[in-house]
Amino acid sequence: MNGRQSTVDARQSTRDGSPSTVLVARGLRLARGRREVLCGVDLAVDCGEVLALMGLSGSGKTTILRAVAGLDRFDAGEIRVDDVVIRARSDPRRTRRALRQRVGMVFQFHFLFEHLSAIENVMLAPVHVQRRPRGDAESRARQLLDQLGVAHRATALPRELSGGEAQRVAIARALAVDPPLLLLDEPTASLDPARRNELGDSIRQLASEGRTLVMTSHDDEFVRDFATRVIVLADGCVVEAGEPAAVLSNPQHPATRQLLQTDRDSPAWRPT
């Protein structure tokens, strides 16, 4: 059971504490009832990195994203985003206030505001949270939609968008408040291969602009092609970490092997 502890220190490949480190998590623990969802996760992400969190369902990938976004509290450890430190058991509401738009998140099911058009979804936070003039917010929103290739769908309502379009609008909405760290939960889950590559290009583009991205994924090909680093989780612990090509071509941990096996044998798990 000692193997349950973090077997690989994610910091090995980073320079913890350096000014370019955007996200650091130390000893992150969370239990739901008797079940340990996270059992001491450490990770650090540098500015401009694209980190992929992989693992079977229930391994704790999404839980880490939600803790970093300030949606859920955690039991032990701490998270640092930029210069903001989130301690264990702190009220998510206060956490989010402290984080103040340092983190953006794109959900697996997008969760666009159904009553607003695409561009209104993107403009809402700049206008009402950042109090930017409408004109500025609108031109910035249009620019973001254009950059993501959905400017022609600006006036469409969410229910009129395809899965890929909705996802890109959701990315634009998250980027509208200009967060240095962007979290993506299963971004390829609802995309066909062509859209997947477009998304990959967008991710690369964002990283090259100096944004830091952390995504969860089941899609090892996508991770291999577009992530700069991968962390594999099993039962709430980091079991493997490193360059995607290295980790995924030569998996060391049984969980990683199982993950790749599952992926190859039954692509049916992949939500479409």
Add this chain to the structure above:
Amino acid sequence: MEIGRGTRVPRYLRRLQGTASKTFLCVFLVLSASLAAEEQPPLRWGGDAEGGAPYVEADPSDPQKVAGFDVEIAELIARELGRRAEFIQVAFNSLDQSAIRGDFDIGLSGIEDTPVRRGAVAASIPYYRFREVLTVRDADRERYRSLEDLRGHRAATLGGTIAYDMLLNAEREHGVIPVSYEDDVHPYSDLVIGRVDAVLLDNVLAARAMRRTRGLYTHPDAVAIGHYIVITSPRNTELRDRINAILRRAMADGTLESIFRKWNVWNDDQPQLYADLAGTQDLAKKGQSPFSQSLPSSAASSPSASTFEQTKRYFPALIRAAVITLLLSCLAMALAVAMGMAIAVGRVYGDRLSRVALTFYVEAMRGTPVLLQLFVIYYGLASVVLLPAFVAALIGLGLNYAAYESEIYRSALEAVPRGQLEAARILGFSEAQILRLVRGPQAFRLALAPMTNDFVALLKDSSLVSVITVVELTKQTQIFAANIGSWVVPGALCAALYLALSLPLARVARWLEERWRSSTV
């Protein structure tokens, strides 16, 4: 019994043949006929026990047992007819319609003699003469001496009576504001607390109110003279004539006098009535009352006018009542929507204590009749706060519907996906902003269809407020129907007006939905 006998006889008939069987049949028929004569069916008499003593008062422990002078007269008639009296409870305002339907054989419950009634049902000779008298607060006895003195003031009475017609006349002629009640107790209690300034009703009712309530004064002079009569189905004039004979005998031999003395309502007017009746035997037989003339004949209740003429006369009043219905429904709905939203937000976002309190409110309002709530607000709270009838109606309906609306909004708020709320939280919106910009607008769209539904229901439920003296569409229709003695035209008109009010609502709701579809940030 009847059915059993009916099914047995044919079987007998099939088996029996020839002369012997015919003889048997004859014997059987004669026997059953004589049995029927001996076992007269009971005389079903209709009255309203809500009228109370001295007319008809129900025993609190057994509502089937009633007492009062009308009860004793009904028993007297039954006895004379060789039948047993059986009481049937009928709402006062429905007595005529019930007689026509044949729900009872005779009706008596302080039923007034009016030309319209004589046109609709078979009416007996008058058995009691009463005075319409004006009751005021002691302090006002010099100020309000007659209906003319009441210009711009509220005068109350029982709905559907001659007194109400007189107040309607007084409205036209002297600017009196008539207020119609469903019972004869609350006009006087509202007089005491100042909701109305005078009550015009029968001297019997006034005397009872004076005994019950202090601080009132009844002017002794009659504003008008009226009579109580017995009614029967218009097809049953034969029974009516027998009743007339019985009443005349009871007047002559002092039976009626002893009944009235027992109930303390005997006065000098009665011998006068009996003397007048003695000279008009022939007229009364023809079904006409020589006494109707002593009442100021209200233009509204003239039976000679055609239905079309009467409809034309009542139409403006119906339109006015429809406006009241619409106004009341709109204001009550606005209150219900505002309160419902506040309750829903409190139940979704509030702490434990406020959630429990609001849940209790919702369950209490939904679990008790709105009629009861209206009574409590109007009469029950009268000692604390004296609400005008319209305001009480508005608050009563509004508070009741707020409970229903809040449930609609609560479920609509909870139907907005949690993920959207989380997305908004990460974007930095405060909870209040999320409610205003994300959750509320979507919930309101979901709530629109059930809300429209509730508004139509409220429009119809608003007819309940007539119990606290607001004359809205249904009440006005009732008055109309009572005065022309038919429900056909008033009912159809009333239904048409309700539809005219409710149908555009669906259109407005659809228009709103369309408009919101293209809303901006």
